[in-house]
Amino acid sequence: MRTDGTTFSAEPFIQIRRDLHRIPEIGFEETKTQAYILNYLERLACPFLEIKPWRTGILVMLRGDAPESTIGYRTDMDGLPMEEETGLSFASAHPGMMHACGHDLHMSIALGVLTYFSQRQPKENLLFVFQPAEEGPGGAKPMLASDEFRAWKPDKIVALHIAPELPAGTVATKPGLLFANTSELFINLTGKGGHAAYPHHANDMVVAASHLITQLHTVVSRNVSPLDSAVLTIGKISGGSKQNIIAEQARIEGTIRTLSTDSMQKVKQRIESIVAGIEQSFDCTSAIDYGANYCQVYNAPSLTEEFIRFVEKSPHASFALSEKAMTGEDFGYFLEEIPGFMFWLGVESEYGLHSSKLQPDERAIATAIHLLIDYLNK
Numbered sequence: 001m002r003t004d005g006t007t008f009s010a011e012p013f014i015q016i017r018r019d020l021h022r023i024p025e026i027g028f029e030e031t032k033t034q035a036y037i038l039n040y041l042e043r044l045a046c047p048f049l050e051i052k053p054w055r056t057g058i059l060v061m062l063r064g065d066a067p068e069s070t071i072g073y074r075t076d077m078d079g080l081p082m083e084e085e086t087g088l089s090f091a092s093a094h095p096g097m098m099h100a101c102g103h104d105l106h107m108s109i110a111l112g113v114l115t116y117f118s119q120r121q122p123k124e125n126l127l128f129v130f131q132p133a134e135e136g137p138g139g140a141k142p143m144l145a146s147d148e149f150r151a152w153k154p155d156k157i158v159a160l161h162i163a164p165e166l167p168a169g170t171v172a173t174k175p176g177l178l179f180a181n182t183s184e185l186f187i188n189l190t191g192k193g194g195h196a197a198y199p200h201h202a203n204d205m206v207v208a209a210s211h212l213i214t215q216l217h218t219v220v221s222r223n224v225s226p227l228d229s230a231v232l233t234i235g236k237i238s239g240g241s242k243q244n245i246i247a248e249q250a251r252i253e254g255t256i257r258t259l260s261t262d263s264m265q266k267v268k269q270r271i272e273s274i275v276a277g278i279e280q281s282f283d284c285t286s287a288i289d290y291g292a293n294y295c296q297v298y299n300a301p302s303l304t305e306e307f308i309r310f311v312e313k314s315p316h317a318s319f320a321l322s323e324k325a326m327t328g329e330d331f332g333y334f335l336e337e338i339p340g341f342m343f344w345l346g347v348e349s350e351y352g353l354h355s356s357k358l359q360p361d362e363r364a365i366a367t368a369i370h371l372l373i374d375y376l377n378k
């Protein structure tokens with residue numbers, strides 16, 4: 001029995017999460033995921049539900065019976081390019097891909113809330129936004145600009161993200177700045193390959209890349225004010241073809257996180273100077289590409305404070321005030337245009353986000369479904 005006197009079981013959404021967990025797909029390739037969700041929605045056979053696919057995403061409008069506004073609820077859909085190591089019976093069936101950021105839970109929670117309201121027509125219009133490519137190259141910005149979204153633009157929007165470091169059943173957020181500005185970083189270095197035994201006839205890009213990475217790690221420690229915050233992580237390095245061939249090419253891939261756009265600009269300028277120095281000192285050429293850039297996630301203060309008061313009174317979750325984090329999320333683009341907020345949902349796991357061993361506690365699915373039903377019903 002729910003607090004509003006109705007009965008609704010969140011149990012089936014654990015299986016739905018497991019089904020989605022088995023088919024992770026990277027950004028803008030979420031075709032099986034989209035087909036799974038479309039098939040599920042069709043089976044709901046709800047007369048006041050309308051569907052608009054957008055690329056590999058989906059917009060679902062549930063028309064209210066006395067609407068004065070439209071409330072949006074957004075979930076992301078994509079997985080990550082990494083090999084799963086959980087050993088779960090429902091582990092990824094796609095080699096080299098995994099739902100290691102919880103988007104499988106995010107989608108199953110969205111389907112749970114949507115299912116409830118498909119059985120009990122809401123007062124307000126509810127727009128469920130299934131957004132592709134959050135991990136990159138970024139689905140939020142083009143989706144926001146699409147005719148499909150603009151025709152159904154909500155007056156308010158909400159999203160959640162799982163938090164492995166919080167106990168299952170905990171909800172955490174804060175008004176104002178929640179997540180950082182982000183920029184991807186790709187640097188290609190080109191020198192001259194050659195025989196391993198004749199280094200003086202070649203120009204080794206493995207050595208150049210090693211120096212570059214060491215120098216890049218001075219940007220945050222030596223160029224950003226200790227009172228500001230920034231992150232520069234290099235997550236991937238590749239180069240060369242064989243152990244006895246001097247590498248002509250090297251590539252490093254990373255991400256930059258800052259709390260302000262001003263700091264982002266300064267970090268990028270410093271990276272460019274360092275790369276120019278590497279070109280000089282190693283007599284090589286370089287190319288820098290900043291890939292996808294996301295704006296900060298800034299929670300609308302009054303809506304967030306009202307949500308916090310709501311969670312504090314809820315029997316479904318316990319509330320913890322969160323710190324801001326250097327995580328990125330293209331949900332920030334929705335919040336630039338539409339008042340709303342994002343919150344963390346505790347899923348207690350020994351292994352964190354982007355870990356090949358992440359195992360969220362599935363009890364959090366019911367927590368979020370019941371909490372969101374109450375919030376959207378109020």
Ligand SMILES: CC(=O)N[C@@H](CCC[C@H](N)C(=O)O)C(=O)O
Nearest residue numbers: 135136182183184255327328329
């Ligand atoms: C919640 C989360 O983990 N988001 C990602 C967003 C990635 C943004 C982009 N691809 C980048 O790496 O800069 C994150 O890594 O924070």
